[in-house]
Amino acid sequence: MPEDSGKEFTMVTCSAPVNIAVIKYCEYRMFLKTTTTVACSRSFQEDRIWLNGKEEDITQPRLQSCLREIRCLARKRRSDGEADVDTAGLSHKVHICSVNNFPTAAGLASSAAGYACLVYTLSRVMGVEGELSVVSRQGSGSACRSMYGGFVQWIMGQQGDGKDSLSQQVEPETHWPELRVLVLVVSAERKPVGSTSGMQTSVETSILLKHRADSVVPARMKEMIEAVHKRDFTAFAELTMKDSNQFHATCLDTYPPIFYLNDVSRRVINLVHRYNRHYRETKVAYTFDAGPNAVIYTLQQNVEEFVQVVKHFFPPETNGGQFLKGLPVAPTTLSEELKQAIGMEPMVKGICYIISTKAGPGPRVVEDPSEHLLGSDGLPKESA
Amino acid sequence: MPEDSGKEFTMVTCSAPVNIAVIKYCEYRMFLKTTTTVACSRSFQEDRIWLNGKEEDITQPRLQSCLREIRCLARKRRSDGEADVDTAGLSHKVHICSVNNFPTAAGLASSAAGYACLVYTLSRVMGVEGELSVVSRQGSGSACRSMYGGFVQWIMGQQGDGKDSLSQQVEPETHWPELRVLVLVVSAERKPVGSTSGMQTSVETSILLKHRADSVVPARMKEMIEAVHKRDFTAFAELTMKDSNQFHATCLDTYPPIFYLNDVSRRVINLVHRYNRHYRETKVAYTFDAGPNAVIYTLQQNVEEFVQVVKHFFPPETNGGQFLKGLPVAPTTLSEELKQAIGMEPMVKGICYIISTKAGPGPRVVEDPSEHLLGSDGLPKESA
Known part of the structure; x- marks a missing residue:
């Protein structure tokens, strides 16, 4: 329920996890997340938005489309005579403030998580419930897939514009706690082609x-889905790698042609295959989205060794900067046998940093009011 | 006819052009070539081979297979009672000497040209005629396609091992004289996967x-084939690029996965598309074989400008070395408009050198005895 800060103020804060594709149309929600606060007040002159500490243009079409759809749903509920609709929000302007708990350079699907979180938070402020993924779909093509935690399947609709596509949870985040994720951030370069226009050109050509x-x-x-149900890592890993390769193909x-992988991405792919070959077992998998950064899946018991392998073959820059972010990973020692079996030339500075994470929940309301990103003046707090 | 240097000596020298795939199963013979001399003498103790100045192992299975097939054909012709068969060669050992007129670092299909030339030369020494491409196919999967000049089509047979595949000329090298080739040698790195085992894994997976x-x-x-017949450069160029991309996909x-393209290859691809987009016309095409080097097709009138574009966006190393090899290309000046339209950051040392060439003839006997690569002692001359 929205929190009323006095008469003229409604404020809700929510968080939503980042998506990683396992294979096309099947995704995994991570602990990495976006947090969004929406405030609604008659004193606001206009809709405004701040992303990661910087005010952005609220008039961009995708944002406008989300706001319009949510207000439309709220209006419909009011005219249907539902009692618990907060009608105040309908005529008032909103202030939106959103931050990620991971660097944007990580090239993760932050816009999907961001839109999912925005739609979820707006819905709570305006008292709208029901099938929100259709709404967040307005914002980003994959946003609808962020409405649940754990493993999520995307079910495509019949409409050409995808507006009737839905998502459904395959397994919750508690299903496979041993499954771990390492994001290898290989380059801060801008993507050469935005992923939306890229996919459109692919469909056409x-x-x-x-x-x-x-x-x-x-x-x-x-x-x-069967591999996830059974927690069969080998099947899960091989499908993930084959599907990532086929997407890039x-x-x-x-x-x-569109290129997302670069020479560092290809070295990571070779590294994973050589590591697995050494053990005669698929212990590690990679997947790449619309960018050069690798997302590595492995089981808990392999995390320490594989992080050490990455550090060995992509030695970090010596001048400071934290190489490992997220969940802590203890250092370990690699056998000479393993290093020789991989047998690649180390590449200094190939990888900027690693984010260590695991499965996370779907969007949720943050109950602690001290975590609101907007102050009582409706403007971002210092820390946001 | 073989030249007899005294009673005990038979020597023949031939040259064969290098293949470049236009699309899969359709190729273009270039002026770049392999030259091979085969000498046959009762005084030779064993079969020997020298490639580009260095003696190599004659016992490797592909070479043995070629020698065996040719000797078998010759024996068959002798037992069929054909008059002009040089029976001497059958019991004698051979010395083989082969050189390329282009750097091996160019990563061109030199093994195909090499085997084609070897088979052609051996056949002349041993007096065998007829369908030689079946024989040269023993040496290299694509060698049979080197038996003609100009544009050549590869017709696959019914047998799983490809032994019945043949090649046939689509158009001779004189058909499209305006068509020019630039080989951009982007890296001297070794291929990570040999192309034979690579193709086998692709077929399986x-x-x-x-x-x-x-x-x-x-x-x-x-x-x-229609584009070649009509000399339709636009159709030829687009098919070539799409097919190269699909092969690498x-x-x-x-x-x-197998990677042949590297970051330099991808820059060349982007450069070509931006150049064509600037002119709103497909003036240049790229194709990549099993390696990172680009083969550029363009028409005569665009060669000077495009070479200058390559020099601008991949500035040569300053410390010597010839950047442009092969057919001469006059320097020219680029408009600021073109440079801005391409708008890429120049990449120093991305390309080692360019080979400028055009269509060449099929394998042929070199008539001038001074061009033999072996001396009268049956050993390589100084220059070979």
Whole structure:
């Protein structure tokens, strides 16, 4: 329920996790998250938004579309005569403040988490419930997939614009606690092509993408859901890697071609395959989204060694900066046998830092009022 | 006819052009070539081979297979009672000496040209004629395609081992004299995966490769042959680029994935698309074989400008070395407008050198005895 700070003020804070694709249309919610506070007051002159400490343009079409849809749902509920609708929010302007607990350079799907969190928070402020993923879909193509925690499946609708696509939870975040994630941030370079226009060009020009969508993805979805249910890491890992490679293959088959992987990404891929080959077991998997950063999946018992392997083959810069962020990982020693089996030339500064994380919950309301990102004046607090 | 240097000596020298794939199963013979001399003498103790000045192991299975097949054909012709067979060669050992007129670092399909030239020369020494491409196929998967000049189509047979695949000329090297080739040698690094084992793994693991082979390649072959017949550069160029990208997409879809393109290759691809976009015309095309080096196709009138563009965006190392090898290309000046339209950051030392060339003839006998690579003692001359 919205918190009333006096008569003219309604404020809600929520957090939502970041998405990582396991395979296309099946995702994993991480502990990395976006937190958003929305305040609503008759004293506000206009809608405003602050992202990671900087005021941004509220008039951008995606934001406007989210605001419009939520207000429309709230209005509908009021006219339907539902009792608990906070009607104040409908005529008032909103202030939105949002921060990520991870560096934006990590190239994670922060816009999806951000829109999911925004829609969820707006819905709480305006007293709207129900199928919100259709609304957050207005913001970012993959935002609807952020409305749950753990493993989430994306179910496509029939409409060409995807407005009727939905998400559904395959397993909650508590299902597979041994599964761990390492994000290897390999480059702070800007993406050469935005992922939305990229996918559009792929749909129009890649012959292989059509075949992949029609003939490969449906079977892989089934296999992946089964691997997750059974906590079968080998099956999970191999499907994840094959699907990541095939996605990037269709990018290359796009005309003109789209490249997200760079030479560092390819070294990470080789490193993972050599590591697994040494153990004659698939202990580690990689996946890459629309950028060069690697997301590594492994089980708890392999995290320490694999982090040490990454440190060995991508020695961190010596002049400061924290190389490992997120959940702590103890240092360990690598056997000479393992280093020789991998046998790659170390590449200094290839990886900027590692974020160590695991499965996280879906969007939720932050109950502690001290965690609001907006102050009682409706403006961002110093720390936000 | 073989030249007899006295009673006990038979020597033949031939040259064969290098292959560049236009699209899969359709290739273009370049002026770059391999030259091979084979000498046959009862005084030789054993079969020996020298490649680019260095003696190599004659016992390697591919070489042995070529020698065995040719000797078998010669024996068959003798037992069929054909008059002009030089029976001497059958019992005698051979000395083979082969050189390329281009740097091996260029990563061109030198093994294909090499085997084609070897088989052609051996056949002349041993007096064998007929369908030699089946024999040279023993040496290298693509060697059979080197038996003609100009544009050559590869017709696959029914046998799983490819032994019945043949090649046929689409157009001779004189058909499209305006068509020019620039080889951009981007890296001297060794290939991470040999192309034979790579293709085998792709066939076994890439779902997209199967779709490509069944549903994409046959139609593209027809379109390409038509584009060559009509000298339609736009159609030729776009098919070439799309097919190169799709080949590399199937490499990425292989498990574990195979990477031939590196960051420099991707920059070349972006450069070509930006250059074409500036002119709103497809004036330049790229293709990449099993390595990072780019092969650029363009028409005569664009060679000077595009070489200058490459020099501008990949400034050569200043400390000597010839940046442009092969056919001469006059320097020119680029407009500021073009440089701005391309708008990439120059990358120093990204490209080692450029080889400028054009269509070449098929394998042929070198008539001038002074061009033999072996001396009258049956050993390589100083210059070879």
